[in-house]
């Protein structure tokens with residue numbers, strides 16, 4: 001029996017990875033947690049249902065580009081099993097008219113050492129998304145005797161999990177920024193809620209973004225669940241829609257992070273990096289002024305890269321400024337055409353989940 005699952009950070013040499021699929025993807029109906037996350041001028045506001053088939057096919061083509069690029073470098077690729085996402089769902093606590101997708105895996109699966117944990121997402125439409133990964137989890141379980149197959153405590157997602165009337169169409173960008181600065185988000189603290197893409201793994205340290213998708217109770221839960229690790233909350237006051245850390249604060253190798261220039265960490269949160277001589281550099285400007293159509297994310301998916309090892313990184317093919325910066329930072333850059341997969345939930349890092357990287361749990365902040 002082989003060791004299949006192992007990953008402690010985002011830069012050690014990648015050997016096995018999950019890449020999402022766009023099949024049957026849905027723009028979900030509005031629910032308490034989602035209104036806040038769809039930018040007010042987005043063409044997606046008020047719209048829901050299956051995404052157009054041509055965009056699904058094109059998104060899948062892009063993901064195939066990524067699969068080929070990593071397979072060419074000897075990385076084993078696993079794929080989820082999509083469900084028919086446009087089905088109504090219910091639990092004893094809520095009903096929702098639809099699910100969403102199995103893109104991106106990074107939001108759902110968190111790999112820490114020999115454990116892959118399914119997250120505790122705050123969107124009701126994502127409640128059953130983990131099912132797409134269960135066939136892979138069973139396979140890893142059968143083949144790797146040390147693999148820990150885990151599900152985080154499931155949030156109930158009753159109305160008590162959300163602030164009511166938090167969202168108001170008339171709220172200005174400035175008012176949103178005040179909310180972010182005040183750490184005032186749409187979720188309450190009645191239970192731990194978190195998206196795996198808010199967790200940045202750096203060996204002994206977990207840096208977790210507190211924002212619209214992950215609350216403070218989740219951080220307390222993480223610290224108790226992993227007593228041997230150190231959990232650090234991060235806030236980025238410049239982000240009016242703080243969702244997922246991987247277009248904001250992205251490590252390339254030990255000692256080097258690229259930081260979204262519009263989203264610097266809150267006061268005091270860089271101290272640990274400075275004290276350990278890490279370089280935190282502003283990321284290059286995105287090559288685009290707008291995200292593609294029907295996309296939830298910002299143009300900053302430009303920095304959402306997939307590091308294959310401490311000197312090799314995949315960057316989206318049209319993101320020429322980011323490629324140039326990576327090159328200057330001493331990385332070998334592999335461009336992959338993925339932009340038409342952005343609308344399904346993100347860039348290169350989002351579209352993947354780690355299964356195996358070489359290396360162990362190091363202390364980068366002694």
Ligand code: NVA
Nearest residue numbers: 243244247297298300
């Ligand atoms: N919420 C982020 C994307 C995270 C992958 C952004 O839109 O910039």
